[in-house]
Amino acid sequence: MREELYRPLGQTLAPVAGTRRRARGPWLGGACLVALVAAGSVATALMQPGFAPPPVAPIAPSEVVAQKVAEPAERQPNVLRMEPGGGFTIADADGRRPLVDDGNPLTGSIRVLEPGSLRQPSAFAHLPEQALLEQTDFGPLPVRGTDGRRPLDVYAGDWSGTGGTRIAIVVGGLGVSQSGSMRAVEELPAGVTLAFAAEGNSLDRWLQAGRRGGHEVLLQAPMEPFGYPNVSAGPHTLKVADAAAGRLDDLHWSMGRITNYVGVMNYMGARLNADPAALQPFLGEMSKRGLLYLDDGTSPRSEARDVALANGTPFAAADLVIDADREPEAIARQLDVLERIARAKGTAIGTASAFDASIDGIRDWVAAAAERGIEIVPVSALAFDPEARS
Structure with a gap:
């Protein structure tokens, strides 16, 4: 009877001989049954969405070839520049321009710049x-x-x-006197801002020298004063009627004389600064081009601050003129006044021209002011900038 249990149905087989052979039969059958159940469970699990292995994307032959191309031994690291509006730009090693046709932004070394720091590298400042x-x-x-x-x-x-007490000093008239321009560029500390007269000479030469020396640069554009045309700032003076009508050719002539400047400073221009209708298009042009406007502070009737705020134009105004009197003692007194203003409100801006007495006085005063804890900063550091990003 026991032998019949191990016979396949419908077949007559010889009896199984021996106890050892009969005992192996049930063990093998049970093992096979367990294996079949386990295999079915694994197959069922793998068919579920959460357990399905990820598809393997085919690699195009061109990609395989590209992976075999060796990088040049002297390749410089790329720069990953974070953009203010989000995202990033892969740029070349000096960070000055985006790379073109860089198939994989993750190749090579990546140097991450400080977010919001867009300043031109000093090696290329000129x-x-x-x-x-x-x-x-x-x-x-x-x-x-x-x-x-x-x-x-x-x-x-x-x-x-x-933080701390900060003073910006702007020395203008560069390009008018070659000796004065040379002294200003070579002798004034880097923190002093240089303003180049649009009507000056050898402007590109002095601009490059100033930028190599670490100076921030402004363009000094001639604008209509009171008493025009008997009192004139030059043949390319921006006149009130033209500015109010949006005719800015004279301004553009001045702006095309140099490069690498952060903004425009008026040369004369008391009447234009007092006329909101003329200031509106002019300051709108500054804002559109990403520039600041510095009012030299010579006109008490200036409306530039209010119009600049309304236009969203980066703006600064000088607190006083340092060298209205060119005597060394008078210049020293004005610098002391500038320091008192800065200590009272935290910051101050002074303007001067590239006269010998002005350069001497400013150079010596700046060296002494640093020992008193005063930092001389570029004028852009003290400008109100509605687009400033932290």
């Missing part, structure tokens, strides 16, 4: 950023880059970024 220039009949004019950078951001002078 060269204009091509992405921030618009070629016109008046020459290259500053313009916002397609990536959102402004000349104000890129050409801004360096400073500590800390």
Whole structure:
């Protein structure tokens, strides 16, 4: 009877001989049954969505070939520049322009720049950023880059970024006197801002020297004064009637004379600064091109601050003129007044021209002021900037 239990149905087989052979039969059958159940369970599990293995994408032959191309031994690390509006730009080693046709942004080394730091590298400070220039009949004019950078951001002078008493000193008239321009560039500390007269000579030469020396730069544009035309700022003076009508050719002529500047400063221009209808298009042009405007502080009737705030234009105004009297003692007194203003309100801006007495007085005073805990900063550091990002 026991032997019949191990016979396949419908078949007559010889009896199984021996106890050992009969005992192996049930063990083998049970093992097979367990194996079949386990295999079925695994297959069922693998068919579930959560357990399905990820599909393997085929590799195109061109990709295989590209992986075999060796990187050049001297390749410089790329730069990953975080953009203010989100995202990033892969740029070349000096961070000055986006790379083109870089198939894989993760190849090579990546150096992450400080977010929001768009300042031009000091090694290239004397060269204009091509992405921030618009070629016109008046020459290259500053313009916002397609990536959102402004000349104000890129050409801004360096400073500590800390609090404390801060003073900006702007020395203008560079390009008018060759000896004065040379002394200003060579002798004034890097924190002093240099303003170049649009009607001056050898401007590109002095601009490059100043930028190599670490100076921030402004353009000094002639604007209509009271008493025009008997009192004139030059043949390319921006007149009130033209500015109010949006005719800015004279301004554009001045702006095309140099590059690498953070903004425009008035030369004369008391009447234009007092006329909101003329200031509106002018300051709108500054804002559109990513520049600041510095009012030299010579006109008590200026409306530039209010119009700049309404236009969202980066703006600064000088607190006093340092060298209205060119006597060394008078210049020293004005610098002391400037320091008292800065200690009272935290910051102050003074303007001067590139006269010998002014350069001597400012150079010596700056050296002594540093020992009293005063930092000389570029004028952009003290400008009100509605687009400033922390």
